[in-house]
Every structure is written in C-alpha cells, then in structure tokens.
Amino acid sequence: MKIVLVLYDDPVTGYPKTYARDTIPKLEVYPDGQKLPNPKRIDFKPGELLGSVSGALGLKKFLKELEHTLIVTSDKDGPDSVFEKELVDADVVISQPFWPAYLTKERLAKAKNLKLAITAGIGSDHVDLQAAIAKGITVAEVTFCNSISVAEYIVLMILSLVKDYIPSYNWVVKKGWNIADCVQRSYDLEGMDVGSVAAGHIGLAVLRRLKPFGVKLHYTERHRLSEKVEKELGLTYHENLESMVRVCDVITINCPLHAETEHLFNDRLISQMKRGSYIVNTARGKICDAEAIARALKSGQLAGYAGDVWFPQPAPKDHPWREMPHDGMTPHVSGTSLSAQARYAAGVREILECFFEKKPIRTEYLIVDQGKLAGIGVHSYVAGDTTGGSERAIQFKK
Ligand code: NDP
Numbered sequence: 001m002k003i004v005l006v007l008y009d010d011p012v013t014g015y016p017k018t019y020a021r022d023t024i025p026k027l028e029v030y031p032d033g034q035k036l037p038n039p040k041r042i043d044f045k046p047g048e049l050l051g052s053v054s055g056a057l058g059l060k061k062f063l064k065e066l067e068h069t070l071i072v073t074s075d076k077d078g079p080d081s082v083f084e085k086e087l088v089d090a091d092v093v094i095s096q097p098f099w100p101a102y103l104t105k106e107r108l109a110k111a112k113n114l115k116l117a118i119t120a121g122i123g124s125d126h127v128d129l130q131a132a133i134a135k136g137i138t139v140a141e142v143t144f145c146n147s148i149s150v151a152e153y154i155v156l157m158i159l160s161l162v163k164d165y166i167p168s169y170n171w172v173v174k175k176g177w178n179i180a181d182c183v184q185r186s187y188d189l190e191g192m193d194v195g196s197v198a199a200g201h202i203g204l205a206v207l208r209r210l211k212p213f214g215v216k217l218h219y220t221e222r223h224r225l226s227e228k229v230e231k232e233l234g235l236t237y238h239e240n241l242e243s244m245v246r247v248c249d250v251i252t253i254n255c256p257l258h259a260e261t262e263h264l265f266n267d268r269l270i271s272q273m274k275r276g277s278y279i280v281n282t283a284r285g286k287i288c289d290a291e292a293i294a295r296a297l298k299s300g301q302l303a304g305y306a307g308d309v310w311f312p313q314p315a316p317k318d319h320p321w322r323e324m325p326h327d328g329m330t331p332h333v334s335g336t337s338l339s340a341q342a343r344y345a346a347g348v349r350e351i352l353e354c355f356f357e358k359k360p361i362r363t364e365y366l367i368v369d370q371g372k373l374a375g376i377g378v379h380s381y382v383a384g385d386t387t388g389g390s391e392r393a394i395q396f397k398k
Helices: 060-065 082-087 105-110 129-135 147-163 165-173 179-183 201-213 227-233 241-247 267-271 290-299 338-356 375-380 390-397
Strands: 002-006 069-073 092-095 116-119 138-141 193-197 216-220 235-238 250-253 277-281 302-307 327-329 366-369
Touching: 002 082, 060 069, 060 338, 069 082, 082 105, 092 338, 105 129, 116 338, 129 138, 129 366, 147 165, 147 201, 147 250, 147 277, 147 302, 147 327, 165 179, 193 201, 193 241, 201 216, 201 227, 216 241, 227 235, 235 241, 241 267, 267 290, 290 302, 366 375
Parallel strands: 002 069, 002 092, 092 116, 116 138, 193 216, 193 250, 216 235, 250 277, 277 302, 302 327
Antiparallel strands: 138 366
C-alpha cells in the first residue's frame, strides 16, 4: 500500500541531536478511563521530535518491514505540491492539524485509491467530511491524545491575557523597567466569570483546572454534563451561547469546527459580549470570523484574544491576526508538545496496525466510517464541509 505522511518541517536549526529532558512522564490511562494508545510495538523513544519530516511519526521502520511505500513530505499546498501529486494513488493519508493536508472535495475526487485519512492529533475538519462520507473513506483521529496538552495551554493563555504578560516580558527584552506601562492593562483572574464553549475532553479539563483560581465557571454544550459534575465544579449551564457570553469576562472555545460552528464568533455575537472580554481559542481558527476579532480588539470591545489556531494553516503572512493589538497568538503548537507527539504517534501506529490486519479501529477514534459519521464523530461533529478557502494556505510560501 502507499501511505502519504504530511508533516511540518524540521527545525531551522536541523533535527535535534539532544533534548532538554531525558524522559517524559509515563501515563497509565486518560482521565475518563480511556486506554492510552496500545500498538504492538513502537520504534521511537517517547520525548523525541516525531511530528516533523525527519521524525516521520516513528513509522519508517514499521512500514518498511511490511513493504509499504511511505512518502513523507511537508509540501502540501497548491496543485504542484508533492502531496497533491502523490495523493492520486495513495491508500492512506496521514496529517496533523498543526500542518493540515487539506482534503477538499476536489482532492478527494483525485484520490482514487484512498481508503483511510488519519488525523495524527484531534480535529478532522481539514477533511471534507461530507465528501468522505460520499466516497466511503474512513476518517479517524487519536481521540484524547493531546486534550490535556491543550487544556494546560488554555490556562496559560487565559492568565497571559488577563495579566497582560507578553508586553511585560517584551519590556525586559527591550532593557526597560516600565512598570506603569506593564500594569495599565493587567488584572487578576480571581472573581471573574469564565465560560467554556463545549465541555468535551478539553473543555471539561479546562473547567477542572480553573476551579482553584476562585472564578465563576460557565459552559454551554449540546449534551449537558451530569448534575454531579456540575455541582462538583460549581458550573452554570447555559442553553445557548448568547446567554453565556453576555455574563462572562473570559471565553474559552473548545468545540470542534464543523458546519454549525464555522464563524460562530462574528460581529453580532462579539457585540453581545461584555466590553473588555477576553477570548482564548485553541479549537479552530475558523470558529471565529478573523476580521471581526481584529475589529473588536481595535475598538476595545475585546480586551484580548489568544490562541494557536488559524485559518488557513500555515497562516498567510498578511493574516489579520499577525498584527492585531492585544493578542497572544502562537503558531498551532499546543497539541504537539513532545509529550503529546509520543501519544499520537503511538495512536497512529495502532490505527495502521488495525487497518492492515483488517481489525476494527477503536470506535472512539472514528469520525467517519462506512459512509456515515461514526464513533466520536457522531457525538461531536455534524456532516458537512469546512475546508472552503483552504487553498489560500499556499500564500504562506509567497
Ligand atoms: P471532544 O470531542 O471531546 O469535545 C468536543 C465537544 O464539543 C463535544 O463535547 C461536543 O459536544 C461539543 N460541541 C460540538 N458542537 C458544539 C456546539 N455547536 N456547541 C457547543 N458544543 C459543541 O474533543 P476535544 O475536547 O478533545 O477537542 C475539541 C476540539 O479542540 C477538537 O475538535 C479540535 O478542533 C481542537 N483541538 C485543538 C488542538 C490544538 O492543538 N490546538 C488539539 C486538540 C484538539 P456534544 O457532543 O454535546 O455536541
């Protein structure tokens, strides 16, 4: 079989020869009891850089032994890209949301042999799910592999925005000691109202982590949490997003991007938020209207916006979020810590082992299977397409 693996580039300084730490903690189980990925074997040392081209998700030896053809590339955008050329006879495509190989309807039509699209991570919105359903392509992701990685990053970003950490750091780099400049937009999180859009793996983990900060916690969800959890965390449930954003100081977005959540945060919704609210979005860039966010930061309706997700990815050099005020944007990194990579590389191997041996892939990994939404896809997604405009990712190169 032919496997096309699309990964981000190696560091500009070259593939690492040494690492900052010798080991990473060994986890036994995910917080909800779900088993960690359990392939028969792994050919990498947890803690290595696996998500870049040379790391190849630790799959090279495994696929070579089985005599499969493996193509590894970072060149994914535009009709002349390696990905688009290799796609035509690929059986399996693997890519990470951080550097997504967009599988639009047009690309899926060209991929005559494609049977399986694996997301090495969580979030399969880079695949036209409607087209995958129509073509009978299985879409699978490594559910829970980096949910806690992201939850930790969200806490970091909320604190960083509310305290206005980045400008203070920059004053030090500029050799200054400008305390008044640093604190003129700096607040405490304690006592604020914080709301999560969705309380799935990430959303619930964020709510749990924020409880000790003495904040008032809110959430909105399609499937309400149990009374026990609501009581334990002191959560206020909102039947709709509007009711939640009106009372919150901080909003953290934790739902997938699907046909119903695209551009959820637009001028209309943002205008209903309290003046000076903060948004942290590590879910997907397209859940927000990019121009509306930039406008709201400039007008002061929003006091800050942070996140690591953009649309498209990589973000074009002239993307409005690269230059808007009071932002704490990073490239898409929260879910690809070295710790997370060890889990999703093992998860991808587990999925491939099942696929090659014609065994069922874990239900919790499935988004689309046998012509319909399946597994976690049924719970968290709606059928549809959110890849429109992804061809603009090629502008990053220009
Ligand atoms: P889960 O599937 O556990 O949670 C998603 C939740 O979103 C579900 O509980 C679902 O609830 C809810 N949801 C879906 N649609 C809506 C809606 N319209 N309004 C409110 N809630 C909704 O996934 P995770 O928590 O693990 O991940 C969530 C998302 O975070 C991923 O889909 C991905 O886009 C992003 N992510 C980002 C990463 C990064 O590196 N920045 C890494 C990992 C994930 P219900 O079932 O009730 O509909």
